[in-house]
Amino acid sequence: MLTAYEISKRPKDKKDERVWAQHDLLLIRLLDLNGFFGDKTVSKLKAQLCRDFVDWSTGTPNENNRQAGIKPRQGKVSDQTARRRLEDLRAAINAYHAEHTLSVVPKITLPPKAEGRHRWLTRNEAARLLGAAIGYVWDSERGSWKRKEDGKLLRRERRIIRRRYPAARFCLIGIYSARREETVRRTQWLPTTTHPWMNLDAMIYQGKGALERSTKKRRPPAKIASRLRPHLIRWRKLDQTRSAELRAAGVFENGEQIRFVVNRITDGQPLSGKIRSAWEGILQDAGLGEDVVRHSLRHTAATWLMQAGVDMWEAAGWLGMTVEQLEANYGHHHPDFQEEVAEAFGSRGRA
Structure with missing residues (x-):
């Protein structure tokens, strides 16, 4: 071995x-x-x-x-x-x-499975997360962004903001696409058969390349949320400009360009691993606890869809889960949740 x-x-x-x-x-x-x-x-x-x-x-x-x-x-x-x-x-x-063919197949006894965490963000918490991702610092005692002595909003040093650049994109995409972290990190700008990619012409997020194997974690094509579209268009233009600069500097070869939507600010390359240190700093500056994990962004998207009263069949298809999974985990956030049952006790009927 x-x-x-x-x-x-x-x-x-x-x-x-x-x-x-x-x-x-x-x-x-x-x-x-x-x-x-x-x-x-x-x-x-x-x-x-x-x-x-x-x-x-x-x-x-x-x-x-x-x-x-x-x-x-x-x-x-x-x-x-x-x-x-x-x-x-x-x-x-x-x-x-x-x-x-074993004569006897042993039964492997597993410890009890922990219940999944479904921590989701309120609108205020999401705004704080996104604000911290671009360098602002939340004052939990006052319930507002911290300010300097001259009254201007306090912002982290430029080096910290640059280090959080990929995480800032990840946060926005995570909240408004509900994609898992690995999918977001692997998403490319141009059509590809081996990776997820953003089709900005049709505004479709292709969650899986045509040649990628299907798994239990489904990644169906999904319409890009209207809140995310202007950010993607702006980022795409920025990356095209940065690609030209990297080619001029000799970092990229002729014709080479930034392929990944979430990329390093220094050289335009994809992240080598999960977003960790930047995420911890963002949580601290946003005044959020360790119970907010990166997968919480997916929970947030699913919860907001239910709170908005979106049809469960459409929401499940967009999220890449079954209606049964959506109803079991997030259905209680829907405004119609058990509404008929709750109102039944208010009707005047026979005693």
Whole structure:
């Protein structure tokens, strides 16, 4: 089996870095499983052993592990991370069984799944998030933006604003498109079969390239929200100008241009990973807590659609989820939610 070092150093095919990245993450997860189950046979996979793995993963004292001489895991993880590891183990067993037929297929016991967080932003909170993304600082005590002694609005240093440039675009796109972070980061300006892209002629957000595999996380084409359109048009013009400047500076080759909507201000290249440090600073300046995560932008879009009374079938199609999922998770925000039932008690009928 490959070591984590060998995985990190293995040459990658630059034409499909995303597939390699997913492949590497899977190998790292399997290395974690191997650290605990490596010397176990399939017949040993019982419910108690699965619970022992969760304790080992989370750093919980466990007598079985102590007696077995299993050393504590280096670096604790959550029980939900341990659950995902066990799901990988279950998938590996099922894949093997499909090819070679085990006489007995063990049942992998998982820890309870945590309820999903559905933290969404109010209009005021969203405005604060977007304001902080472009450098303003919220005064939670006064309930307004901070000001300097001369009365002008306080704004962060230019270097901080530039560092938040990709996050600012991400926040606007996230709120007004409901796309997940990975999709937003991979979205390009021009037509492509391998990435999501913005069709500004038809104002359609193509959430998936024609040659990309379909997954459970659906990414259907969606009409670009009217609030987002002027920003995209402006950003596109800015990126065309920046592309010309980068070509003149020798950073880009002739004809090369900025491809990704969310890109680095320094060289126009896509982000190498998730938005983390900039996001933390934006939350702090917006006066928002750590319960607001990047996926909260998707929750915000879905909640606002329901609060606006949008037809559930249309909203579900735009969001890329089933009507059942939308109703179960966000239906209570709809103005018609259980309205008939609530009014039934107010009618005068027979006692």
